Amino acid sequence: MSGTLVSLALIFTQLSLLAFGGGNTILPEMQRQVVDVHRWMSAQDFGALFALAQAAPGPNMMVVPLVGWHVAGWSGVLVSSLAKFGPSSLLTGVVLGLWKRFKDRPWRRVVQAGLVPMTVGLVAASAALIAHATDRSWGLAAITAAAALAMMLTKLHPLWLLAGGALAGLAGLAELG
Numbered sequence: 430m431s432g433t434l435v436s437l438a439l440i441f442t443q444l445s446l447l448a449f450g451g452g453n454t455i456l457p458e459m460q461r462q463v464v465d466v467h468r469w470m471s472a473q474d475f476g477a478l479f480a481l482a483q484a485a486p487g488p489n490m491m492v493v494p495l496v497g498w499h500v501a502g503w504s505g506v507l508v509s510s511l512a513k514f515g516p517s518s519l520l521t522g523v524v525l526g527l528w529k530r531f532k533d534r535p536w537r538r539v540v541q542a543g544l545v546p547m548t549v550g551l552v553a554a555s556a557a558l559i560a561h562a563t564d565r566s567w568g569l570a571a572i573t574a575a576a577a578l579a580m581m582l583t584k585l586h587p588l589w590l591l592a593g594g595a596l597a598g599l600a601g602l603a604e605l606g
Contacts, residue, residue, distance in 0.1 A: 433500060436467060437497060437508045437512065440462045441497075441513040444459055445515070453490075454554075459496070460558055460562065470499055472561075472562035475562060476563035478499065480591075481495060494509060496509060566604060568597075576590045
């Protein structure tokens, strides 16, 4: 068990420092580590935990303690949460001080402009990974596509889309294909 906790700590500490542009940017690597490398769960289980975390109120990275719980119970929750949120919080504090200190420097605008497309790409990769892991039929893929379009084209709250997806699943639409 202690080896598992050490592995959780190492994985989530690394992910903490790589979560540039938001927590969802590290989902592909998190999924790769817990599903492919350590085989702690299936891709479908990871997708289900991610969906549960997104439905819950609070930070969008609630999937971290859920993965910790799945892998090692309460100890896993504590280790994964501290490892994921601690290092990035400390680094953010240091960088924010420097960012304010150099607020009038021309290079700051260039850095900021370059970070935007990188962050968008990382978030898009996360979305593709979760969709690939969970869309096991044409019906599920259609529900995912409809929800993505609704998010891009409307101002619907995500919980309405989750409810719509649940209703589509209850109606049997997810089993098509």
